[in-house]
Amino acid sequence: MFHHLDSRKLLSLAALITLFAGCRPASSVALKQVPDSPVAVRTVAVAETEVQQTTHQPATVRAYYRSEIRPKASGFVREIKVDIGDVVQAGDELVQIDVPEMLKRREVIQAKIQRLKAEEKRATAEVNLSDAQVRSAVAGLAETESEMNRVDASLAAAQSEFDRTTDLVERGSLQNRMLDEVRQKRDSQRAAKQAVASSIESAKANVTVAEARKAAAEADSEAALAETAIAQRELEELDVMINYATLRAPIAGVVTQRNVEPGDLVGQSDGPSSEPLFVISQVDKLRVHIPVPESDASRVNVGDEVTLTFPSFSGQEPMKASVTRRSGSLDPSTRTMIVEVELANDDGKLLPGMFGQASISLSAKIAANLLPSRAIRFREDGQAYVYVVGQDETVTVASIETGWDDGSSIEVRSGLLPGQRVVDAHLKRFSDGQKVAVLNQ
Numbered sequence: 001m002f003h004h005l006d007s008r009k010l011l012s013l014a015a016l017i018t019l020f021a022g023c024r025p026a027s028s029v030a031l032k033q034v035p036d037s038p039v040a041v042r043t044v045a046v047a048e049t050e051v052q053q054t055t056h057q058p059a060t061v062r063a064y065y066r067s068e069i070r071p072k073a074s075g076f077v078r079e080i081k082v083d084i085g086d087v088v089q090a091g092d093e094l095v096q097i098d099v100p101e102m103l104k105r106r107e108v109i110q111a112k113i114q115r116l117k118a119e120e121k122r123a124t125a126e127v128n129l130s131d132a133q134v135r136s137a138v139a140g141l142a143e144t145e146s147e148m149n150r151v152d153a154s155l156a157a158a159q160s161e162f163d164r165t166t167d168l169v170e171r172g173s174l175q176n177r178m179l180d181e182v183r184q185k186r187d188s189q190r191a192a193k194q195a196v197a198s199s200i201e202s203a204k205a206n207v208t209v210a211e212a213r214k215a216a217a218e219a220d221s222e223a224a225l226a227e228t229a230i231a232q233r234e235l236e237e238l239d240v241m242i243n244y245a246t247l248r249a250p251i252a253g254v255v256t257q258r259n260v261e262p263g264d265l266v267g268q269s270d271g272p273s274s275e276p277l278f279v280i281s282q283v284d285k286l287r288v289h290i291p292v293p294e295s296d297a298s299r300v301n302v303g304d305e306v307t308l309t310f311p312s313f314s315g316q317e318p319m320k321a322s323v324t325r326r327s328g329s330l331d332p333s334t335r336t337m338i339v340e341v342e343l344a345n346d347d348g349k350l351l352p353g354m355f356g357q358a359s360i361s362l363s364a365k366i367a368a369n370l371l372p373s374r375a376i377r378f379r380e381d382g383q384a385y386v387y388v389v390g391q392d393e394t395v396t397v398a399s400i401e402t403g404w405d406d407g408s409s410i411e412v413r414s415g416l417l418p419g420q421r422v423v424d425a426h427l428k429r430f431s432d433g434q435k436v437a438v439l440n441q
Helices: 002-022 026-032 100-170 176-243
Strands: 039-041 043-045 047-051 054-069 075-080 093-098 246-248 253-258 278-293 305-309 319-322 336-344 355-361 366-372 384-389 395-405 409-414 421-423 436-438
Touching (some): 054 253, 100 176, 278 305, 278 355
Parallel strands (some): 039 436
Antiparallel strands (some): 054 278, 054 355, 093 246, 253 278, 305 319, 305 355, 366 409, 384 395, 384 421, 395 409
């Protein structure tokens, strides 16, 4: 019986539900069949504006100058005169290296120079002696030539007397005996002239020999001087190497590294790739290196304003500076250009190696297509897009490429043209072809 009653109750309930559905107003059914009305939206237009861009990049503090000290001389470290943190001036001694073999070699060269100087004196004496011999030979030649003049005069007189006597004999004024005496006298003068002529030739030969000896002596003297000069240059070269045994600070700054201990064996064979003995950094003035990407590199100029912030000084005002120099080329591995800013660091607050952020206000203005940042959406993969509203108030979903972003506006580099209108900030998502109702057109 109970089963029968339950069935009757269920049939009654179904009848009531059917009756209720049949009594619903016709307007409710008709409302379901009316399509959704267009969504009301506000739009903004892409504006082409001349803007002064700002590029935000990481910044690294570097010493103004950083000098790595390596040894040129080989030897054992005898004395270390500075340690890390010490302030040094250019020329201050850093370390002494023992070079006993160089000192011994210096003594040998000094002895060699003394011997060569003695050789110089001997060669100089030879030159003086040879010069005296030349003068003596020249004087002898002059004397012989003078004797020739006297003999020539005597021969001329004898010849004249012979001619006169011959004339007198031929006329019978004198006897033949007188002619023989005059002839003998003339022949004697001729013989004397020949002897003097031989003496002149001998004197000339003596002069030639003396001059040759003098030239040889002068050559020996020049060779001795050259040998001494070579030895002196060797001594000077060795002195330079000995001076390398004392390492000095090439710049004024702070010793930021020390990698040597007393007694260490050091030498130039270590090469530039080895660890330096000392590193000295100039920190009273610093350089800040800012790698600027390729897209902004060409627009950075010397003098552009730079704002620097450092996490170490988060509670302090940002530092203001200007671009001091730009490298003018891109690093092929990173496609960035190094921009450099100089900062005074008299208080020593900044340290080389610090990391910060730099904002460079680019002085070169550009024409950019801008949209308010609220009108641009981003997909999960980071792709930016906007809802473009056409003349017929139909939505088109357009992907765009964005550029710099100052927080309120974003540059649209491609995908839109100036003057095109897009849906402003809205919570609803739209699809291609969807109709909207524009409120501000």
